[in-house]
Amino acid sequence: MMYLKAFIFAGLVCLISQVVLDNTKVTPGHITSSLTVIGALLSFLGIYDKIVSCFGAGATILISNFGHMLYAGAITGFEECGALGIFTGMLGNTGISLVSVIVFSFVFTLLFKAKD
């Protein structure tokens, strides 16, 4: 059941984004940035946690999860070490994505050439 829910939720968000992309003048950059902000906003409203517990990986694979993780990290940081924690905790959850994407892309760029 969780598999089906993950499929439908991730699919629907992609479908809506595609419809917006095809019918307006926005670029993929606009959509991914907006979704990130929406993710942070939903996290602020306490909704994103519920979405994740309902749709599982269907919600965490989306770029909106990046905004959710940034916000959640800042709040966890604040709870643990006060105002400083907002700064130090913000990248705690997303660190795995940021570090891995930087390391992999650098290593693969050294190893491979651009195809044209």
Place this chain on the structure above:
Amino acid sequence: MNRDEYQKLVKKMSPKEPKLRNALVAFLTGGLVGFIGEVIVNVLMNSFGLARVDSYAWLAFILILFATFMTAIGKLDNLVAKAKCGLIIPTTGFAHSIQSAALDYKKDGFITGIGANLFKLAGSVILYGIVSAFFLALLKVALYG
């Protein structure tokens, strides 16, 4: 022919985007990524005894490794062109944009090429994500302590 007529002609002649097909393909590919993600999360939880939250983090790692590698060997560009939002909205799109920017600007050198352009496309996601998360966190702290 005046300008309006010309614009109309251009509109008529330019190929139409198959919107319905695009939307359906985006739904199916995006859904498939979500489905595979859920399968990977379950494998990590059951076979490696990870907590659900940690499995999500490793899933992001796996998707990024997959997307950067597939982009580097030149296989993901075609898929992204076909699936569009189905692969752009998941984490794969984030990794793809960084990897392809790095490859495209490799010829300009390490600093002015790769270094300066790595976040050319993904930078706005990081910028607006961090700025919005920061102010929302401040708001939350100010409201609820």
